[in-house]
Amino acid sequence: MSADTARAPQPKRRETCPGCGAPGPRSFHRVESAPVHSCLLMASAAQAASYPTGGIDLAFCASCGFISNLIFDPAAQEYSPQYEETQHFSPLFNAFAEDLARRLIERFDVRGRTILEVGCGKGEFLDVLCRLGGNRGVGIDPGARPERFSAEALERFTLVRDWFARGFRPIPHDVFVCRHTLEHAGETREFVSAVREYVGARPDALVFFEVPDTGRVLREQAFWDVYYEHCSYFTPGSLARLFRSCGFEILELELDFAGQYILLMARPAPGPTAPRFPLEDDLAQTRREVELFEREFPGQAAAWRRRVRAFAGDGLRPVVWGGGSKCVAFFTALGIGREIEYVVDVNPHKQGKYLPGTGHEVVAPAFLESYRPRVVLLMNAVYREEVSRMLRSLGIDAELVAV
Numbered sequence: 001m002s003a004d005t006a007r008a009p010q011p012k013r014r015e016t017c018p019g020c021g022a023p024g025p026r027s028f029h030r031v032e033s034a035p036v037h038s039c040l041l042m043a044s045a046a047q048a049a050s051y052p053t054g055g056i057d058l059a060f061c062a063s064c065g066f067i068s069n070l071i072f073d074p075a076a077q078e079y080s081p082q083y084e085e086t087q088h089f090s091p092l093f094n095a096f097a098e099d100l101a102r103r104l105i106e107r108f109d110v111r112g113r114t115i116l117e118v119g120c121g122k123g124e125f126l127d128v129l130c131r132l133g134g135n136r137g138v139g140i141d142p143g144a145r146p147e148r149f150s151a152e153a154l155e156r157f158t159l160v161r162d163w164f165a166r167g168f169r170p171i172p173h174d175v176f177v178c179r180h181t182l183e184h185a186g187e188t189r190e191f192v193s194a195v196r197e198y199v200g201a202r203p204d205a206l207v208f209f210e211v212p213d214t215g216r217v218l219r220e221q222a223f224w225d226v227y228y229e230h231c232s233y234f235t236p237g238s239l240a241r242l243f244r245s246c247g248f249e250i251l252e253l254e255l256d257f258a259g260q261y262i263l264l265m266a267r268p269a270p271g272p273t274a275p276r277f278p279l280e281d282d283l284a285q286t287r288r289e290v291e292l293f294e295r296e297f298p299g300q301a302a303a304w305r306r307r308v309r310a311f312a313g314d315g316l317r318p319v320v321w322g323g324g325s326k327c328v329a330f331f332t333a334l335g336i337g338r339e340i341e342y343v344v345d346v347n348p349h350k351q352g353k354y355l356p357g358t359g360h361e362v363v364a365p366a367f368l369e370s371y372r373p374r375v376v377l378l379m380n381a382v383y384r385e386e387v388s389r390m391l392r393s394l395g396i397d398a399e400l401v402a403v
């Protein structure tokens with residue numbers, strides 16, 4: 001990290017849980033200095049190296065099981081159309097999104113309805129949901145990119161660059177969708193109660209949320225899944241407790257995408273509701289898993305650091321596959337520099353740009369034909385088959401190591 005790195009002023013450590021308000025969440029994991037964004041790619045290595053950083057102080061609330069960064073500063077965030085979070089250049093991810101859309105359409109009869117998707121990213125899921133279910137929709141996101149869709153698709157939905165917050169202008173809708181957004185909100189209780197107020201008391205209204213599952217992160221000590229943009233970390237239980245306490249009945253609660261994501265379908269209720277899914281009863285388990293993460297993280301990080309250095313030392317030219325937040329967090333936590341020279345990503349909008357913090361260049365898969373890496377570190381094991389096939393088609397004989 002260069003000496004002139006801009007550091008966001010460290011906010012005062014929060015003393016209460018943003019999920020339930022209970023005092024004294026217990027800190028169990030700290031990252032001194034992480035780029036405040038990891039999906040916002042930079043035009044030059046110098047710009048990447050001087051990107052603002054902030055601290056992470058991850059704490060566990062014994063009352064509701066919610067985990068959050070108590071020194072998160074929302075003012076440090078700049079979501080814009082330059083933000084490249086999309087995973088939709090992966091066929092596997094597209095298959096997951098299509099399958100999910102089909103299931104929502106089938107199980108909850110989401111046909112001929114109006115969808116409002118808050119935090120819709122580039123809008124791909126809304127597109128699928130409208131196309132497959134004959135629905136119409138509005139997508140809200142500061143990073144929305146309507147120009148990436150055909151005029152035909154944009155007859156079914158519109159995309160608006162905006163933020164959702166309490167008092168948001170009324171947009172008529174039957175289904176409120178919010179995927180991979182709540183984990184970016186520091187004030188989770190404020191966000192979910194604002195959604196409850198916005199949706200109103202209509203008994204037929206549907207509310208669908210999707211967030212990463214932190215239980216897996218804790219069990220696997222997946223420290224690369226802890227980054228600044230994610231200030232809020234849920235398990236099925238803590239997510240359900242938040243929704244129930246904000247006046248939602250939960251219709252469905254499950255894990256998907258190889259157990260990495262929590263899916264929750266809810267509808268408004270007159271007041272708080274009582275738990276009824278076995279998956280919600282995870283408070284004691286989460287406490288144990290937090291302790292496990294705390295105990296195992298230093299050894300896990302040291303082992304990866306040794307491994308990456310050995311790959312580089314043996315002249316194997318290791319590269320990372322997947323230039324997203326996981327990669328930035330992995331590099332940041334381990335202090336990876338030139339041991340790894342390049343990061344590969346299938347998203348053409350990322351190629352030729354640089355990762356915030358460490359300044360690694362993102363290259364297209366075809367670049368590997370000349371670079372000839374002998375080791376490819378895969379940031380998400382779920383893509384193993386897909387990446388393995390691509391490497392074979394490029395004629396690359398490299399060991400694929402899933403992080």
Ligand SMILES: [Zn+2]
Nearest residue numbers: 017020061064
């Ligand atoms: Zn709490």
